[in-house]
Amino acid sequence: MQAAPPPESPGKSPAAQSALQQALRQALPQQIPLGDALNQLVQLSQTPAVRGQGAIGQLVQSMLSLFSVTPGSPDADQAIQRNLQQGGLLTESQLARSGNSDKPPLNLKQQLGQLLKAAEQLPPEPRQQMQRLVEALQARSTSQQVSSLQAWKELPDGGQERVFRLDIPIRLEERHDNAELTITEQRRPDPDGEYQSFWNVALSFDLHQQGSVDVRLSLHEGWRLQLQFWAEALPTLRRIEQQLDPFTQTLHDKGFIVDHIQARQGKPQQPKLNDIQRRLVDVHT
16 A cells, blocks of 8 residues: 655654653553443443433433444444544544534543533532543543654664554443554555555453453555454354354455454464553553
8 A cells, every 4th residue: 555655753852752751641540441431431320419410421322322332233333433533543633634614523532521511510429430530531542642642653674653542442231341452554665665554453352251352453455454363262262263254255345355364362472562662661660
């Protein structure tokens, strides 16, 4: 896939690096994953003290309808797309594309701001609970946005890479589990000096009784795919293996060329930490 040369990586100056790391230090201790926060928001909105505030219930249900992904549902792919577009990572590009004529849809942070305003009418204790939840979600969004601001980094072969991270709340019966989605774009010059884009996607989640599942996807030359699945539990691995052929056919029907697809038991090997990931670990410790 031909791509324009990557822009200069933002945040290279010492002052910018310091500001970004300070933002991470403030956000990381407060954050909780989106799936966990949605579970708590639903529970809080159903308590007697909060149930009477109809605006809060409507806002929570709006967030569920926008960001919650039900596996196997007809709109699962649209729900994942909404998470990418309205979860906060792409806010600036959405605003740039909309211009002055179109009003962009509310993103996660804007909805959380509305939730905070509605919570002002609550009694002190549930108001504080709601504020803590909203602040934790805002911190999560901020940490993911800040880490993505250091988008382009130089690679040894002369290419560049940027990484985006996002939570995907997975609805399982009456609760949500949290899947961590990581999207990596690499741009490398070909012999003619034209930049080509290569995409890698990593998805990790824990199914509790079924164990953890990890997915790795590589996309190159526009439509060529390589996929690998890992499952900790053997019964889960067997269920995945049973679905590989129909899943491959579905991908073919959508126009993809599947070069390789495989399922294994265990966990994938973790890549070496880059600079921003090392800083995230330093902030945690």
